[in-house]
Amino acid sequence: MSEQIRIPVILISGAAPDANARLADAFRVMPRTAVIHHSLRDVDQGVVRRTLQLGSRDRLSVLELAHGCVSCTLREDLLTLLYTLSARPDVSRIVVRLDEGIEPEPVCYAIEHVLVNDHPVSERVWIEGVLSTVELSSWLADATGDELLADRHLGAGPDDERTLAQVLTAQAEFADVLVQTGRAPDAWTAVRTGAVLDRLAPGVPRIALDGLDGAAAAAAVPRDARRGELADMHGPVLRGQPPLDSDSGVATVLFTDPRPFHPERLHEAIDVLLDGVVRTRGRAWVASQPDVALWVESAGGGLGVGHAGGWIAAEDGPGWDEVGAERRAMASLRWHPRFGDRAQELVIITHRAAPEEITDALTGALLTDDEIAAGPEVWASYPDPFGSWHTDPCEDVEVGDSHSEAQQGHRHEEP
Numbered sequence: 001m002s003e004q005i006r007i008p009v010i011l012i013s014g015a016a017p018d019a020n021a022r023l024a025d026a027f028r029v030m031p032r033t034a035v036i037h038h039s040l041r042d043v044d045q046g047v048v049r050r051t052l053q054l055g056s057r058d059r060l061s062v063l064e065l066a067h068g069c070v071s072c073t074l075r076e077d078l079l080t081l082l083y084t085l086s087a088r089p090d091v092s093r094i095v096v097r098l099d100e101g102i103e104p105e106p107v108c109y110a111i112e113h114v115l116v117n118d119h120p121v122s123e124r125v126w127i128e129g130v131l132s133t134v135e136l137s138s139w140l141a142d143a144t145g146d147e148l149l150a151d152r153h154l155g156a157g158p159d160d161e162r163t164l165a166q167v168l169t170a171q172a173e174f175a176d177v178l179v180q181t182g183r184a185p186d187a188w189t190a191v192r193t194g195a196v197l198d199r200l201a202p203g204v205p206r207i208a209l210d211g212l213d214g215a216a217a218a219a220a221v222p223r224d225a226r227r228g229e230l231a232d233m234h235g236p237v238l239r240g241q242p243p244l245d246s247d248s249g250v251a252t253v254l255f256t257d258p259r260p261f262h263p264e265r266l267h268e269a270i271d272v273l274l275d276g277v278v279r280t281r282g283r284a285w286v287a288s289q290p291d292v293a294l295w296v297e298s299a300g301g302g303l304g305v306g307h308a309g310g311w312i313a314a315e316d317g318p319g320w321d322e323v324g325a326e327r328r329a330m331a332s333l334r335w336h337p338r339f340g341d342r343a344q345e346l347v348i349i350t351h352r353a354a355p356e357e358i359t360d361a362l363t364g365a366l367l368t369d370d371e372i373a374a375g376p377e378v379w380a381s382y383p384d385p386f387g388s389w390h391t392d393p394c395e396d397v398e399v400g401d402s403h404s405e406a407q408q409g410h411r412h413e414e415p
């Protein structure tokens with residue numbers, strides 16, 4: 001199916017419901033625009049409420065949780081709806097207003113990879129832009145705090161232990177446009193909020209919600225925007241061109257080193273990524289697990305560690321011809337005679353923490369020269385706190401077919 005006849009989709013994300021609704025309304029008045037919104041505010045009752053707006057019509061549907069899983073319900077209903085609407089002659093654009101507790105990247109993954117009637121929905125639609133709202137009066141405090149989504153009644157179910165900071169930072173860093181509303185409580189907060197967003201979403205336009213119409217919002221998406229492009233966990237961790245100097249106490253720390261981490265010392269040092277840190281993203285390799293890269297993410301008081309796939313240098317890792325040109329180039333440039341493409345590469349955005357203290361703590365978790373000389377057989381005997389993983393049983397769905405089980409990602413959650 002040619003791209004010219006695919007229907008454009010705008011995703012709206014953000015934790016401010018009023019701002020999200022106003023932005024969706026700005027698109028709704030445009031001809032032949034369908035607006036979809038799934039609300040999870042009654043998920044504790046086992047239901048998801050879906051609103052479909054098209055022209056002057058509003059249709060409310062109450063959905064029971066499929067498989068008892070919020071993610072499955074959203075995927076199965078949203079993807080089927082996108083597939084159906086894309087074939088209607090009275091629809092030329094679809095706006096998906098995400099629930100406040102939903103991050104846009106998994107939705108883009110589902111559109112690209114999950115099947116409806118044996119076809120990915122991306123054959124019918126394309127991501128025109130991801131717009132995330134930012135409530136300036138509270139965004140910085142929320143994005144650097146420890147509050148759980150559940151504390152704000154924004155969780156995706158009783159087992160949702162994500163922090164508000166994790167969701168806010170993920171929404172902002174995946175955006176093609178940041179739509180700002182409200183006012184910071186003071187000039188200092190305004191400056192620091194801007195400094196954080198400069199580093200979290202470098203180069204992403206920031207526009208005001210007041211007076212904004214849908215056409216202007218869509219036009220604000222840069223020509224080179226990612227438009228739902230999924231992050232490669234072995235790609236560059238320093239996206240765009242963020243400022244590397246400090247501004248109003250906000251700084252970016254790029255930690256790189258070819259040596260492996262000692263698993264126990266890394267576990268002891270990892271709290272440094274939670275105190276005074278806005279966001280951490282990147283790859284790590286631990287001596288006791290030399291075959292796989294670990295993906296580390298933190299925001300506010302929440303941190304997760306998961307498998308990011310094998311290193312090229314690993315015995316069972318991907319071959320050079322199995323990875324993209326960008327990864328091949330990066331691996332060639334940093335290839336170590338002993339460790340291959342294995343390397344620590346973490347980007348940490350700080351707002352209160354001292355960058356040198358973070359660097360010192362992470363450096364202290366690396367193997368010493370004597371430990372490196374001891375070799376992999378000794379490394380394998382190290383106690384490994386990262387060896388136990390939690391698996392979400394509802395990670396992949398083929399819509400219109402049976403609920404299938406697929407190989408899952410893994411997460412180690414810090415309390």
